[in-house]
Each structure stands twice: as C-alpha cells, then as structure tokens.
Amino acid sequence: MHLSEGILPMKWAAAWYAVAIPFVAKGIADVKKKAKAEPYFKPLLGMMAAAVFIISCMPVPVPTAGTCSHPCGTGMSAILIGPVMSILVTSIALFIQALFLAHGGITTWGADIASMGIAGSFAAYFTFKLLRRFKFSFFASGFVAGVLADWATYATTSFELASALHGNKPLGRLFITILIAFIPTQLPLGILEGFLTGGMAAFVARRRPDILMKLKAT
Amino acid sequence: MRNEIFADTFARRENIFTRIDARIKIAFIAASILTILSSKTPHAPFVAALLVITALSFLRVPFKILALRLAAPLGIALTLFLIKIFYCELNSGLLITAKTMGSTLLVLFLSMTTTLDRLLAACRWFRVPGLWIEICLIAYRYIFVLLEDAITVYDAQTLRLGYSSPIKAFRSIGCLAGAIIIRAYDQSIATYEAMMMRGYRG
Structure with missing residues (x-):
C-alpha cells in the first residue's frame, strides 16, 4: 500500500518514520551477521527487493481513500527471508518506487514501510509458520498468509490515513469509512495476493525445494 | 517506453x-x-x-x-x-x-x-548505511533483468491460454511469481560468484 507524497501532515510523517527506522536498522544488523556466514545473502536480498518492486508496482487507484492499491509482494518475501529482512527489502523497493514512479513518496516512506513492510511481513510470516506447523500444504499456508498480509497492510494504511486526517471528526468513524472505501479493491486484491503467494510457495516447493530448505522457509 | x-x-x-x-x-x-x-x-x-x-x-x-x-x-x-x-x-x-x-x-x-x-x-554522504545502499544498487540493477524474465514468462503463459479463464489466471499468476523467485535466487548466486571473481569480499 502506498500513501501518496504529501498526503500526511509533517508530524505524522515524522511519527511513522520513527516507527519504521528501528525495524530497518534491525534488518541491516541482521544482514551484516548473516552475510558473514552466507556471503551470497546480500545479492539475494537485492534480487528479492527487485521482485517485490515488480510485483508491487501495478497500482490500482482507490480515489475515495486517497491511495493506490496493488499486490504487496511482502508476504512472499517474509515467507522466504523472514519478517525483519522482508522489512529491509520493502524499504528499498518503496524508495525506488517513490523516486522513479511517483508511487508512494519520500515523506510517506515511513508510513508505507509500517503498513506494507511491518504489518504485511509479520502477518504473513507467522500465519505461514503456524499453518505449516499444523501440516497444511504449501499452497494453503501461502494462500492464507498472502491474504492476511494484504489485508493487514490495508488495515494499517487505513489507520494511518484516518489518524492523520480525521481532524475534529471521531477517529474510529473515519477509520471505518476508509476501510469500507477500500473494500471494492481490497477484497479481490487480497485473494489475488493469496493465489500469488500460495502459488509461489507451491511452485518453488515442487520445482526447487532446495531453495526453501536453504532459506529455512519450510 | x-x-x-x-x-x-x-x-x-x-x-x-x-x-x-x-x-x-x-x-x-x-x-x-x-x-x-x-x-x-x-x-x-x-x-x-x-x-x-x-x-x-x-x-x-x-x-x-x-x-x-x-x-x-x-x-x-x-x-x-x-x-x-x-x-x-x-x-x-x-x-x-x-x-x-x-x-x-x-x-x-x-x-x-x-x-x-x-x-x-x-x-x-548524508550517513545512510552503506549496506542499505549496496542492496539498493543491486536491486535497481536487477529490476530490469527480472522484469524482462517476468514478461517472457507472462507472454509464454498467455500464448498457452494461461489467462483464458479466472481459475487458469490465478494458477498462472502463482507460477509466474514462483518462476520470478527461482530466477531471483539463481541470479543472486551467479551475481555473487561473478562479484567474488572480481575481488568482492562482502
């Protein structure tokens, strides 16, 4: 989910930066440790950022809510490389998108990382791990993880918009209004994201199970 | 374009x-x-x-x-x-x-x-971490490579009627995502080996 440049007032933009930066810093610290043992990991993260960029750069405008909609791709990256590194990858994909596609923004970068990176990645990762523990198939686990990652992202974005723009009106009312405004695109897009993530997990498990083993994504 | x-x-x-x-x-x-x-x-x-x-x-x-x-x-x-x-x-x-x-x-x-x-x-120069910048540059370089691959796979799927019905489309899009991930993984190994041959030490 991408909030357009300039939509958030300055104090809210700064507040979401404060939320996002510690997660990105933790991701950087983790990569430094991991890259010592597995030096190919940095190029792998670069490739994953490129993949997230490609998947999440198909915007569908949702004018009533003031944002764009699209598959996130973060559920997929969280399953493969873990939630914290997925946040790092998302921060890079969002930065390039904001610069070259006017998709998202530099001032809304923190808020976009919070919704797409933090909420989306953690929702997908824990859902996938939980369902795999109960022996669900790769497709079913990936499907539910993808759907929940997408919906968690959009719920967070709705909260970000509502908290910044509610003014004198009640926060809860605007939050619900924005959530409802997202429904026409988010319900189908969440399901699309589910097929994307579940299909990816099943395809990789069938064709190249060594990748899932290597990344401990089983 | x-x-x-x-x-x-x-x-x-x-x-x-x-x-x-x-x-x-x-x-x-x-x-x-x-x-x-x-x-x-x-x-x-x-x-x-x-x-x-x-x-x-x-x-x-x-x-x-x-x-x-x-x-x-x-x-x-x-x-x-x-x-x-x-x-x-x-x-x-x-x-x-x-x-x-x-x-x-x-x-x-x-x-x-x-x-x-x-x-x-x-x-x-503004003190953004070097590691973040390094990964960002790799990502930008390979966006175009992966995009070309994604378009090639998508075109092949379309020619084989992979998007001719909603159910086929859902199946095809999952395979497309999986193919991109496999390509990204293999490319990361190849890139690392090529970089190492040129003196890269992480």
Missing part, C-alpha cells in the same frame, strides 16, 4: 540540472518539501509544481512520460479535491491537492535530473 518509465534515462542527459551536485539537489528538494508540507495555503505548493513542470519542459521530458508517472497521485489528488468540495471544504481540498502535486513533482524532478548511483552516493 517501458524502460523510460522505470529507468533514469533523463537523468543521464547532459544539462544544467544534471550537472548540479546531487547533495545540493537533495538538500534543496528536502527543504522545499518541508516548506510545502508546513504550508497553510495552496499557493507555495502550486508555485513549486508549476516551476517543476516548467523546468521539466525545458529539459524536454515527454509529456506522456510525465503524465504516466503522475497518473496515480494526480487522480487521487483530484478526487480528494472533489470529495472536499462535496463536504464544503474547498480550501482544505485545494491544500491537500496542491501539497500532493507539489511534493510529488519535486521528487520526480530529483529522479529525472539525478542518476540513482549519484543519488545513493549523496545519501551515503
């Missing part, structure tokens, strides 16, 4: 704006965006938007490219404006529209006059 939308083609041209140091441009754009965000009236953001459009016209950036890049934020800004008019909040609507357009155009101006490598070198 696809590469012109994604790539920093315009930033590689030789002109007065591309010759300015990236650090100066970043500082100027950041200060301008902060001014726009703290503005209480739409005048300053609209003036900034007009100035950027004039500068980009001077740089002969095709209107079609600019329109494509601005389509999503422009559509959103105009609709928010109409919603605000509906709620009799004309000034507030104008302000949000102006802020969105002004700040979006400023960022586009930066990306159309500065190549990503220069931009990231300047970011390093």
Whole structure:
C-alpha cells in the first residue's frame, strides 16, 4: 500500500518514520551477521527487493481513500527471508518506487514501510509458520498468509490515513469509512495476493525445494 | 517506453540540472518539501509544481512520460479535491491537492535530473548505511533483468491460454511469481560468484 507524497501532515510523517527506522536498522544488523556466514545473502536480498518492486508496482487507484492499491509482494518475501529482512527489502523497493514512479513518496516512506513492510511481513510470516506447523500444504499456508498480509497492510494504511486526517471528526468513524472505501479493491486484491503467494510457495516447493530448505522457509 | 518509465534515462542527459551536485539537489528538494508540507495555503505548493513542470519542459521530458508517472497521485489528488468540495471544504481540498502535486513533482524532478548511483552516493554522504545502499544498487540493477524474465514468462503463459479463464489466471499468476523467485535466487548466486571473481569480499 502506498500513501501518496504529501498526503500526511509533517508530524505524522515524522511519527511513522520513527516507527519504521528501528525495524530497518534491525534488518541491516541482521544482514551484516548473516552475510558473514552466507556471503551470497546480500545479492539475494537485492534480487528479492527487485521482485517485490515488480510485483508491487501495478497500482490500482482507490480515489475515495486517497491511495493506490496493488499486490504487496511482502508476504512472499517474509515467507522466504523472514519478517525483519522482508522489512529491509520493502524499504528499498518503496524508495525506488517513490523516486522513479511517483508511487508512494519520500515523506510517506515511513508510513508505507509500517503498513506494507511491518504489518504485511509479520502477518504473513507467522500465519505461514503456524499453518505449516499444523501440516497444511504449501499452497494453503501461502494462500492464507498472502491474504492476511494484504489485508493487514490495508488495515494499517487505513489507520494511518484516518489518524492523520480525521481532524475534529471521531477517529474510529473515519477509520471505518476508509476501510469500507477500500473494500471494492481490497477484497479481490487480497485473494489475488493469496493465489500469488500460495502459488509461489507451491511452485518453488515442487520445482526447487532446495531453495526453501536453504532459506529455512519450510 | 517501458524502460523510460522505470529507468533514469533523463537523468543521464547532459544539462544544467544534471550537472548540479546531487547533495545540493537533495538538500534543496528536502527543504522545499518541508516548506510545502508546513504550508497553510495552496499557493507555495502550486508555485513549486508549476516551476517543476516548467523546468521539466525545458529539459524536454515527454509529456506522456510525465503524465504516466503522475497518473496515480494526480487522480487521487483530484478526487480528494472533489470529495472536499462535496463536504464544503474547498480550501482544505485545494491544500491537500496542491501539497500532493507539489511534493510529488519535486521528487520526480530529483529522479529525472539525478542518476540513482549519484543519488545513493549523496545519501551515503548524508550517513545512510552503506549496506542499505549496496542492496539498493543491486536491486535497481536487477529490476530490469527480472522484469524482462517476468514478461517472457507472462507472454509464454498467455500464448498457452494461461489467462483464458479466472481459475487458469490465478494458477498462472502463482507460477509466474514462483518462476520470478527461482530466477531471483539463481541470479543472486551467479551475481555473487561473478562479484567474488572480481575481488568482492562482502
């Protein structure tokens, strides 16, 4: 989910930066440790950022809510490389998108990382791990993880918009209004994201199970 | 056209704006965006938007490219404006529209006059972590490679009627995502080996 440049007032933009930066810093610290043992990991993260960029750069405008909609791709990256590194990858994909596609923004970068990176990645990762523990198939686990990652992202974005723009009106009312405004695109897009993530997990498990083993994504 | 939308083609041209140091441009754009965000009236953001459009016209950036890049934020800004008019909040609507357009155009101006490598070198000067910049450069380099692969797979799926019904489309899109991930993984190993042969030590 991408909030357009300039939509958030300055104090809210700064507040979401404060939320996002510690997660990105933790991701950087983790990569430094991991890259010592597995030096190919940095190029792998670069490739994953490129993949997230490609998947999440198909915007569908949702004018009533003031944002764009699209598959996130973060559920997929969280399953493969873990939630914290997925946040790092998302921060890079969002930065390039904001610069070259006017998709998202530099001032809304923190808020976009919070919704797409933090909420989306953690929702997908824990859902996938939980369902795999109960022996669900790769497709079913990936499907539910993808759907929940997408919906968690959009719920967070709705909260970000509502908290910044509610003014004198009640926060809860605007939050619900924005959530409802997202429904026409988010319900189908969440399901699309589910097929994307579940299909990816099943395809990789069938064709190249060594990748899932290597990344401990089983 | 696809590469012109994604790539920093315009930033590689030789002109007065591309010759300015990236650090100066970043500082100027950041200060301008902060001014726009703290503005209480739409005048300053609209003036900034007009100035950027004039500068980009001077740089002969095709209107079609600019329109494509601005389509999503422009559509959103105009609709928010109409919603605000509906709620009799004309000034507030104008302000949000102006802020969105002004700040979006400023960022586009930066990306159309500065190549990503220069931009990231300047970011390093502003103490952005080197590891983040390194991964960002790898990602930017391979976006185009993976995009070509994704288009090739998509075209092959389409020719085999992979998107001829919703169920087939859902199945095909999962396979497409899986193929991109496998390609990304294999490419990361190949890239690492190639970099190591050239003296890269992580």
